[in-house]
Amino acid sequence: MTFKPAQWPRKLRSQEWYGGNSRDTIYHRGWLKNQGYPHDLFDGRPIIGILNTWSDLTPCNGHLRELAEKVKAGIWEAGGFPVEVPVFSASENTFRPTAMMYRNLAALAVEEAMRGQPMDGAVLMVGCDKTTPSLLMAAASTDIPSIAVTGGPMLNGYFRGERVGSGTHLWKFSEMVKAGEMTQEEFLEAEASMSRSTGTCNTMGTASTMASMAEALGMALSGNAAIPAVDSRRRVMAQMTGRRIVQMVKDDLKPSDVMTKEAFENAIRTNGAIGGSTNAVVHLLAIAGRLGIDLTLDDWDRCGRDVATIVNLMPSGKYLMEEFFYAGGLPVVLKRLGKTVLLNKDALTVAGTSIWDDVKDVVNWNEDVILPVEKALTQQGGIAVLKGNLAPKGAVLKPSAASAHLLVHTGRAVVFEDIDDYKAKINDEDLDIDETCIMVLKNCGPKGYPGMAEVGNMGLPPKVLKKGITDMVRISDARMSGTAYGTVVLHTSPEAAAGGPLAVVQNGDMISLDVPNRSLHLQISDEELASRLAAWTPTHERAASGYEWLHQTHVEGADTGADLDFLKGSRGSAVGKDSH
Incomplete structure (x- = not known):
């Protein structure tokens, strides 16, 4: 840790709006006083934006208005001035074509809400899959002191x-x-x-994974990730978060101080240990890109390859988030990583302490939920990054959710040109497919779907299911839900809609998957592959206008985080000119 707190008191960003007695200051301050705020609240105390992703159409976040009241209480107690701000909320279970298409839009909208308004610090109130990365991306882009508090998982x-x-x-x-x-x-x-209580998925799906990533990155208080949504301790966590952000503003402790390359390495290793979602790959790459940190798929393989999956939760194991919390939650996992020299112990957290200081004294209360390393679900968990002529820029697979007998497999390709083609054919008893085949789905990546929907874990054909077969190798440029399982190759880059090799796979081609050797190979000659690619033409129409056009025109590949190209890099929180 090299962070040195700033001197206090000092002039805060919000004083550009509210400090002094000029016409412009009175314009800003006077109108806000119509809410009944006393004059001395504008005396230079930290103004904290509570960025709330509550929405009736985001069921995972449906309780965040109640939780925000606890955050406010903590801010008042610490001498801050809380202002609740509703922000863009993308729900995976309601947004079409996919919430992933709107992650970048949400991040852009929140970034501008932070930059354009008088906030000295921000509490990021998140829960459902895309709300956590989108608000972390916005915080990275503005670099205003920020801290996350998640809504917590549902009960079992x-x-x-x-x-x-x-x-x-x-x-x-x-x-x-x-x-x-x-x-x-x-x-x-x-x-x-x-879904018997409020909260996010109760498995180690993407929401719980991203809550764990926020904690492993140091952007949430220790223990935040696993507390059930309805547990009173979730409210306590919210109130303590409110208290903490005020001191962070006084110290000028910013996202760039916390989310370093070392912190991202900790998060990658943590993802392997918890059997986390493959979606964490695109989200962490995107967050790092906003900070200007050089994080790549190679870092995912380097850091995660030798990490044992020790959290025995669905979809990889048998328990749920409620048991994970009772066992001690993520701090126990981080302590285990620290004891096997896989944790950058000096990484700074929003608490102002090192991550190791936060977890070194915790206890594992259930070793059937958080397993000893020698009893791990898999000794090589993490995310396997595959490369080869079918995925020159990489593809990913989650070993802990895959079938061991399929990790090395060669099979005949059964190709679906897009998700509609898949739906039209998959239930046809005449479909030429058996369990030895490899299902290939095209045109479902960031540009292709568009938005990269969670359709990569294609359901198996009924004719195969009726044999008692529950898994087959599946390959696509799509994502899959963090709650899903199977031997599923995802995020194949370049994607089919961008003219990647996946676009020219044909029915009957043989494909070889070799996860131990990180290989994904289409068994045709280099000359044949080059000929097919030269003859390829796009098959999907592009949008003519609107956000869909903006997204398809500017979205980057999954291998770099699927962010919009013009949003990369931190742009800071400089106060713009007053137009009044």
Whole structure:
């Protein structure tokens, strides 16, 4: 840690709006006083924006208005001035074509809300998948003192005595219906058990993964990630976060001080240890890009390859987030990483302490939930980064969610040109496919879907499911839900819609997957591949206007985070000219 707190008191950013008695100052200050604020609140105390992603159409974040009141209480207690600001909220379970298409729009909107308004610091109130990375990206772009507090996971679901993981069992039960092992009526009965409290997915899906990434990056207080949404300790965490941000502003402790290359390495290793979502790859790459940090897919493989998956949670294991919290949560995982020399212990956190100081004394209360390394779900967890002539810029696979017997596999390609082609063909009994084949889905990447939807974990054809087969190798340029499982190769780059090799795979081609050797190979000659690529023409129409046009025109590949090219790099929080 090299951070040195700034001198206090000093002139704050918000005083450009509210300090003094000029006409412009009275314009800003006087209108805000119509809310009943006393004059002395504008005396130079820190003004904290509570950036709230609450929305009735973002069910994972539906309780954040209540939680914001606790954040406000903490800010008042510490001598700050809280102002709650509703911001863009992209829900994975309601937004079409996919919330991922709007992650960058949300980050841009929040960034400008932070830059254009009198905030000295920000509390990022997040939960559902894309809200966490989008607000962290915005904070990185403005570099205003910021701290995250997540909404927390739902309580465990139960159906007929079995734990039900949100998302994970949706995929499982859906396949059982197609295989004739579950009736539609039973599926509807199970639905009621999947979401029995407010909060995010109760599995180690993307929401819980990104909450863990925020904590591992040092951008949330220690212990934040796993507290259930309805637990009173979640409210305490919110109030303590409110207190802490005021001191962060006084110290001028900024995102760039916390989210260093070392912090990202900690997060990558943590993702491997928890069996985290593949979506963390594109999100961390994008956040790092906003900070100007050189983080690549090679860093993911370098840092994550030898990390054992020790968190026994669905979709990789058997427990849910509630048990993870009771066992000690992410601090226990970080302590384990520190004891195996896989943690950059001096990395600074928003608490103003090192990450090791935050976790060194925690206790693991359940070693069947957070496993000893020798009993890990897999000794080489993390995210496998595959390269080869089918993915020159890389593709990813989650070993802890894959089938061991398929990690080295060669099979015949069964190709779907896009998601509509897949839906039209997959239930056809005449489809020429068996469990040895490799399912290939094209045109579902950042430009192609557009937005890179979570469709990579293609459901298997009923004719295969009825044999009792539950997994096949699947390859696409899409994403998959962090709650999903299977031997699924994702984020293949360059994507098909950009003319990557995936675009020219044909039915009957042989493809070889070799995860231990990090290889993904299309078994045709270099000359044949070059000939096919030369003859390729785009098959999908591009949008003519609107945000979809902006996104398709400027989005980068999954291998660099799928951010918009003009949003890369921190632009700072300089106060613009007053127009009044």
